Amino acid sequence: MKVLQTTIFWVLALLLAPVLSGCFAMNSAPTESGSRDFIAPSYPKGQDSFTTTETTTQSDTSQQEQPTSGQEPGRVDSAPNRDGLLEKQNTENNSPPSSNFYDTLEEADLYRVVGQTLYMLNTYKGFMVYDLSNPSALKKEATLPVFGVPVEMFIEGQHAFVLVRDALRLEKNNGTLSFQRKNVSQLVVLDLSHSHAPKVLQRIDIQGQLRAGVSRKSKTHLHIVAHITNSYQQAWPRQQGTAQERVTLYTFDIKTPTNPKQQQVLQLLEQARVDDADTGETPILEGVVLSTSQNHLLIGERWSLARKNNDATWSCQWRSKQQRTYVNVVSLGSDSALPSLQGRFRIEGDINDQFKQTLYKDGTNQLFYLGITQQKSWNVASCAFTSTQNNNFVSYSVSAQSASTLLKSQPFTTSGETIQASLFDKDAKRAFISTTNTTSGSLYVIDWSDPAAPSTEAVEEAFPLSAKVINKVSENRLLLVGESYSELCNKSSSSHVSGTAAGLILLDLSKDNFLQSLSERCATAAGSLDASRNVSLSKVDLDQAHKSISIHQDGAAHYITLPIEYQQAQDNYTEYRTAVSLFRWKETQAGGSAPSPLQQVSVLEHPRGTVKRTALFYLPTDEAQGAKRRHILTISDTHLSLFDVQDDTAPTRRSSIEIAPFIGALYRFGGYLVEQAHLGEGYEKFNEFRVRKVSSGDIADNEVLASFRVGALEQVLRFQNKLVLFHKLADDASRHEVQVYDLSNPQKPQKQTSLELTYNFSATYRFYCGSFEQSYLIDQEGAQIGRQWVPTKEGLVALIKDTDARFRLLFLDLRNDTPSIRTRGLKEDEEYLYLIRTTEGRFFLVSRVKLSTKTREKEVTTTYKYYAQLWVFQESKWDNGTKVNLPGRLIQAHIIGQEYRLLTYDHFAYSDNVRDVLRMHLLSWKQQEEKAAIVATTSFGGYGLQDILLQGQRLYINAHQRENNTSTNHLMIVDLVDDRFARRYEGDMGTENTRIVGVYQSKLFFDVAQEGILVVDVQTPNIPKGLHFQRTPGWTKHISFYGKYAFLSAGHFGIYTLDLETSTF
Template sequence: MRKPMRHKHTKHVWITLISFLSLALLTACTVAGPEINEPQPGQTEFTTEDPNGGSNNYGPTSDDGARAGGQGTTEAAPSANSDTSSKAPGAPSGRTGTVEEADLYRVSGNLLFYLNTYKGLTVFDVSDRKKPKKISGLPVYGYPIEMFIEKNMVYALVRDALYLSKVNGKFEFQRRHTSQLVSIDISRPSQPRVLQRLDIKGQLREGVSRKIDNTVYVVSYVSRYYWWGWNYNRKQQEEQATVYSFNVANPRSIQKVQSIDLIKDRPQNTQNNPTTTGNSREYYSFSGITISATSNTLLVGENWYHYKYTNNTGSCSSSENSSYTKLSVIDISDPKGTIRVHTRFKVRGRLTDQFKHTYIFDEKTKKGTYLGIFQRNEWNRENCDSQRVVKNTLLSVDITRGDNPVVLDELVFGKPNETVRGSLFDPDRKVVYAITAVQRDPFYAISFADLSNLKIKSEIDGLSGDINLFRFLKNRQFLLAVGRDNSNECTGFDNDASGWRSTKLAVSLIDVRDLSKSRLVQRKCVLVKNASWTSSQINWNLDQAHKMIGLHHEGDTTLLTVPVDYYSKSDSSNGWWWWYERKSAIGIMKWDLTKYDDTKSEKEQNVMENIATVIHPKGSVKRTVITKINNQRTVINMSTTHLSLVDLQDLSKPSLLSTYDIAPYVGTVYRFGNYIVEQSNLGRSYQDYNEFRVKKLGSGDLNDAPIVKTIKMGRIRNVIRWKNYLVIFSYPYDKTKSDKYKRPYFDYSKSVVRVYDFTNAANPVPRGSITLPIAFYPYYYFYCGTFDMAYRFGYYGYRNNSWVSTDRGLALLNNRNGVQRLSFLDLSNGNKPAFNEVTLPDPRKYNNNQITGRGYYNLVSLDGSQFYLTFNTFHKQVKRQDRTYYQYRYYAQPWTFANGKWSNGKEINIPGHLIRVFRQNNKVNFLTQDSYYVQHQVPQGNGSSYTRYQQIFRLYLLQEYGKGLAVLRDFHSFVSWSLRDLLVDNGRIYLNAQRDWYWMQNNGQDWSDQSDHLMIFDVSKGKLDKKFSKATRTQGVQFVGLKGTKLLLNLPSEGLLVADVASIDAPQALHFQRTLGWSTNIEFSGDLALVAAGHFGIYQLDLNKVTIPVEQ
């Protein structure tokens, strides 16, 4: 056996006691803008000026100078109740409670409780294994992390539980981005209910909580990029790790007992001019938390990276890339939940997972000892010499006196360049098992019976691959080990294991009955048919790998289920082009250690047996469990989207019994009478495989409503609703070229249109289809029960992507081969959709710096029978202050359907781009927009300045005045405002705006300067009469649409805000719905809004519900 390396502590263990006691604004802009003739009410002829040369790249002009970022303030980090005195008490001890680790599921009889990523707490009745039934679901409005279950209570941990509150009852909102501890009553599994929610600042992940008796301990983390308010209040945070203790004795009134901030001695980054010889820079970055627990201690390891660079003389410099761990031992021995930092010290190297350390208390000597395995992987460079240091060190530290931790011993183990992978401490036998690996493993059994003399008792050298998970078997006399094998034979010691190759998921049994003679019993790999590149979360998430496998003991036989992901190559036997598809499966094994003969080699054993590999329908399996249901041996597999049940009663014939679609991907939803149709994607990508599922509206959760009808189809591109039709667009499949090139071939220059009639939604009927000679794939920016309602500044219809819906079908403005066309898809006869085009006259041309012809822009709908085509013509070119301005005349041309065809009327001169057309008082009104530009000389720090142009938005309200003429009624200039989006409805204009760059540079950066602003104008009397204008404190809000007097606002990727705007000068906030999926589709059923949100399903919002709390 190789002699272990032993060194002086000062050279190899870096342990240091840590005491707990211990945009620049641009100013003075010079304005010298061009003289702009203000428009006058009654004007009928208009010229629009554009410094961008008349391009249709609409929006603010690009800045010629530097951009200055904003600065702001943020809320304080969580308050700390630090409780470490200079004279620390004795070693933590006295508590004997069981340490519970949270998980995602619990099987109780025939009930499965599953904390699902998308659906929250979900309860299944699995008594009928062929037809599992969801009996309840409780959304938690955040990302569920893990849960504890005790009797009839669930304590769930959730991150990103964002919510809004009103400020002093105003139309202003505070953003609260938190994690939460949620108590849920499950005494009636069919009706779980939330009892309490407690906010926890910071982020949570799996594995950062423990429960002992009636106390829950949680460690949260605030990264430098975390913020809980609005983004404009955000500044780079200082990393923080906070330990919380909660008393959950009364689940209806959970009490926070204490919190302690750990990172009080944060290292400071420094930078002296690195280009100067002898100067340096030094950076520290926080890289994560690892926690472990005993009944008396919570062990919290903070991993830090350290980088130091020094610019030396000569051609080479010096640098140091290293890592270290700040280790906090938290005393949790008080059953009431009081906590304190017993000791805190720094060790060189990383602590990679919870199984790398433990705490031992000796009742006889009353001494407490910390044991930890630290991994050093450093690159150092001194002048022109580089050196890599890779070491794995087992460290024992006497922490009886927290104010004076003493290193007892250290043991460096592993071969050169090997890093430690899996490990497991056995305090009863005073041994730790560990694997170090590059491509071949040595397994070590290291004794800490003498804490001052750590020694390797035995090792198994030459194991191929690595091991990442250990579990005890047979009263800790044997070990189960799960990892990777990179050999062909997968028996443990194959000679071909040295090269890089696709690894296999391997399961090993290790005999540790005699610690001085550990040996491999047998190894088997999970067998997956036609698998390439197999992998498993077990091999990269070492901290949580122990929760991912399923173990079941029956007499002398043990059954194991192991999740595996793999890529399967498609069938290419017919010469067709092949591809790889990602799949998930469960490997099932069994072993009987009574068959073990320790006189034989591992290759001669007959202990382990591969039973089968069962394919899971969708998603990577997060948990697998073997249990008895109605006395029948059953495997339950859980991924984020699917549940599957496998019969294992006959071990020779395991069979898939059923699957349950927990979280289908709902991309869009449409209502037809008393039914809704949800589009669900089931393929490898959005386009490959889709289902349209019809469900009946009712009083329950639509996600659980029975499916009345299903329409299945393959690859599609877009779906548009037209009256009672769903119009489905896809790429034409070219069979001839597919056969020729041996791969699926699609013609992306054309479109196939299929029409489905949902007049009788319970029994939809396929109508006709047509292949279009153009690539026409219309889409909604945000469907809100109808066509896009909001106008996005900067997103008006470009030349090749502008369409409207009419009473006859769809109209499209398109450019093909340099020819501008107006195309019509006639859907009036669904059985025979038709297509025709009109070539538009006089297209734009550029010759010898001359601009001629028409530049066509977009289509704007008035109603089902009329829309307007917009274009401009060049007027003249002017030059002012060394900048060229192009003047154009913009026009809106009406198109009307009459006498069986579409025909155009006389074009109308308008100022700028046409935004919306609407009828008011039986008159056609036009809302247009343009900009003018003000020149600024912005000073720079060196005494010079640069030129920058400020864009000033203007809105115009015009009224039709006879054929071919519109008269200006009113206009409004938005000086120092940037307009985002706009809605027009029922005599009102709703505007979403923000202050522009110039305002913020010259007027400070108060929250109101950086917030969104809601503006409401009354246009019912032919004037742009501003009735409301307030900063809302929000940032990044987008208008969705209006439903009656309810205004819907979208906070992208965060949620939907519902406001009542019945009172034009006093809008009221009603409800904020956290929507984790990226929602772009809303349908309505009365006062209920149905929001399609991907795997999160359909959110159902009561538009009259008032839930936003008031914050004083």
């Protein structure tokens, strides 16, 4: 005989609460897969006594997989190339010049100054236009989102060509509530004829991934290299087939900028990854590098080769790993000719940036390839890890008629040195190569006057700099910029030289011993934490360092701008600061005297964020009666800052603009939105609350009507017309404080009180959707508190467990202008789990009592009785009422007339423990009665439930099918009518990692993990329809509503406004 038993699995987590206004969700997450296709037995109608049996498996917790934190949106490093030479910005036309050495191909960038207009591509905001005509008040003319991660752009006349990666969108399947994930890169063409209103002309999909530096433009064509690695996710796993690694060169004809035409798609690599059964070798495509030279594109495929251990007796899976590059030499020919592959050859080692390779054509018209390779190898023997690193200068003869031939592979370093910046000097036929180890740098000079026999001409093994950029600033001057190892730049009380200070070295190449003819300088910043210690160079990518560390030529003067970082001491903390160190060097002085020394002339302090670009140009000013004065603009992802540097030793900040503050939360009070902006490097540093009027446009453009600042915050909750702020005290992190602000008049926020919490307790919630009531979490093990506050009509209440392991209720009374805190101890004969809010503003305390425990092998079976106790506020205090026994855990409670309807869940399984099935029960209960009675039961055989949301009498359930072990989301809509469960809709959505977060005006909101917010219209429950998908790269955790609009906070991406009456699908 088979015995039925009810089972609740610990991995289930529910987020729950009723709906008054806004969004209210409850969440569960069973992880079991597969089930029998049968209906679970029901409790008899009217049953009023229940026990619940729960089964767990004993295991080694050290083997449990740990959760992975979400990734921040990737940073974008972007945009001009010079075949190994650094950008020299032309200050006459106020914009970066063509950056190719032969003046035929241009590399993209993040900005362009044209006249008195700044065009800028921002990581968070997209394409932006600023009016620079009034240096004292820069004006934003336009913002145009590009719906993806901006990479880089070209400006050509009145048009912009913008490259975007991860331009994610969802597409409906045949008009149903089922979606496909389309993740592509794009070429976006913009019309700039009206700078105040740029508009999108075209969006052209590009298959694969883009990064900064993989595009070039001539006057008539645009060349873009995209690649697909084995890990690239274009669709959800269930929707995509076997990934093929691919490298593709796209060529667009842009003679007609308004209508670029895809002229050619050249597949350089198109294959599925294949393991070599004989060697156990697995090739993995890591990325691509693009260089230009001699009217050719040099496209390097960067591979790693992992060799598996085929000896089954070994316990280590991987035996070794090394690097390899396949170089594609693509001839561009004339403007009318299509690019063609002239040669493809293999190099042992890695070409890791565009300055590590070039082409050279000798007097006989023979084409040579020159490359600087770095070979890192990892080996495992007896599970012991070892690594080696070798660097070589290689030369190949390249021919379209025959295979390319290796001429020489010349080692030039000792093992263990990492290659940094490099430069091919084609006039002197030399290559300058900077390397570093953990304690010092080296500089190598390779003579390649005979490309077939390159040799090491000179080496300085104790070179005091690890260069990030090398540039020949004049015929006989070589400038190196990077991280210094010298004691000159690393002054501290310690004798250890860190190699992180920012430094510059100028070499005189006219001298025989030019490696020793250095003129060394260090970047400094007034107010740094240690005045005797210099500052650090901001982190730069070697492939794009020439755009971050810029050289601007202004007449005889060269200005070098270094992005720097340092720590500055404040009252009781240190603050991270960023700036630009401005250096000047002149080739000749007035009257033809000797060159002036290289010197730091000033420091331009940037408001916040790492400076990614600096622009030097001239602007007319009213102060100078219209005469043009030299200005420098510093650009980070979050701020712009403009300086007058006509007197470069005494710069004047003319203006500063906040582009992308971090908006962590939104709270609506009447017709006003209160945004919580995080101003520090982390969430806990600085917080500013800003009040703006609600509108349908860009909220960020609305005037800030009021604001207030606070320090470190742990959480913020809204209660009626108040904001309740929780934070740790600055002088004692073990103590917590509650601050209450009254926003009944949002234009005049008033601080009501500060209260110290005697218990170490702060609020948490998963998502704010018009309200936070739904967003609390039942702990996986059930024994620890979920750390949630539950709102009642009188204030907030929380269940806590204090240091002596006693359960208490913590009440925060917010009824009047003098909030107060009270506590209430609970009996010790029960295990208290969580609180459930009722629709009329009371709450139930959920607990359980253990009846018995049995262990068989590794399976532990425990029998409990679950209870819910109603608490009522009367006579100015909270009193507990009758405790009622329930079948499983309480999900929701709402009142109909004089009766409560209680919704619970449990699991049951056959004694042979094949599968468990989740059941839901609806019970009726009258206050003061000792028992609740079952009125309806339903089961969900074959499904694992993830989220459950109850609005009034309607349940929204997010599940996945366990029978087919699929991970896609399955939506069910169930009405609780006439004391029964009536299913209105059921269907697979095709999405993955998607959670219900709330409902508003019959619009159901889903959080698509790491991607964005999906809105579904459920006005007609049996025919739900997709309404919106808003890309937010996973940053949205707060949604507020006003009328037909939804406002989404998205970190640095700002505030998105959705019109809920208009579909964008």
